[in-house]
Amino acid sequence: MIGIVNYGAGNIFSLTSALERLAIPFGMVNTETDLDKYTHIIIPGVGHAGAAMNKLEQTGLVEPIKALKKPVLGICVGMQLLTEHSEEGNADMMNIVPVKTKLFDKNQGIKIPHMGWNNIDHKNNSLFEGVENLTQFYFVHSYFIEYNPTFDIATANYGKPFSAAVQKDNFYGVQFHPEKSGIAGERLLKNFSNLKQ
């Protein structure tokens, strides 16, 4: 059963709807003890990374999350919370995956936010099982996670390559929104729910 970290950053209606469509059971994580109730944890997030980190800190869940050994998936800003630092609000993040979250450079002739469907080049991680390479996922973000071959499990290109998905041990993060990425996104959520402990 999936536990969704409920720290007040953005709406989770679309995420819970997707899980319902997929018949994946879920509940909410409000306190440290709630973390024990679930086999898999999702950290959602929309909006400002610095503000989201503040909210997460206020719940007292940062250290308990860092200590988790079960599969954890950060989505969008929830992924950025796993990194070391974000340029959005010049804020320190949880530092679970030692990479940085940076602002897209408009001098590269790209529009910001990066909004819409973009291909990902994935590395056959179990998270992408059954997802054809170069499938498009739905992105909407102005900040991105720098490409680092050690942690990158899927790369997208916008001005330059960035990490569309990362993994370090049991921690996974995706920059796109699987709950809005059609059938491929639903497959990814299903794959996550099937990851072994």
Add this chain to the structure above:
Amino acid sequence: MLSKRIIPCLDVKDGRTVKGVNFVDLKDAGDPVELAWQYAQQGADELVFLDITATHERRGTTIEMVKSVARQLNIPFTIGGGITTIADAEALLNSGADKISINSAAVRNPSLIEDLAKAFGVQFVVVAVDTKLVDGKNMVHLNGGRLITELETEDWILKAESLGAGEILLTSMDHDGTKNGFDCLLLDKIARSINIPVIASGGAGKVEHFTEVFLETGVDAALAASVFHFGEIPIPYLKSELKKHNIPVRL
């Protein structure tokens, strides 16, 4: 590579879709959930719902509709119409809308753009602009083109961007309903002058119009209503034609 987006637009009133929609296998053409699902199946990249519900009291019905759509739909959608406050927008966000679109409320109160962007992020705020050529100048219009403002379209869009708009939905009232093609000249000028995505709207009549707008302008998406609703242009066919012209699309 980032795909160019194809966006069907649906008018809703009291939680039901209006205007004739003519899909062969549609059981209830007024059901926004069924219609949205059909469009997602066809390969629409995103949907826009325009709420034309007249009274404030009926807004609750719209919220319920947004929730029903979000429960079923696995692609993003925007809702516009009647949003004048942060509370209106928040209720829609919490019901599963990915973006909200504001038009006359932003013209009357530009700080609404700023407030919405601060509260929910720029990615949530689409500013819709209706433009019409008057004495050789593109002027912002309200009330579906009936009411002229003192704002020049290009100036207003630049201001909306600086206030925190995350995307511009630009409808040419001179082209809307004509089926003679998009206003490529204006769209290209706007798309080049700002650094946020632009959705082209108004004038789509045939496949070539979509090809044209993507090849000749820097817009990121194209929106249309009737050509999709009446099945005149099936989305899978449209996308395969765009791909033939090397326009990046999601197939």
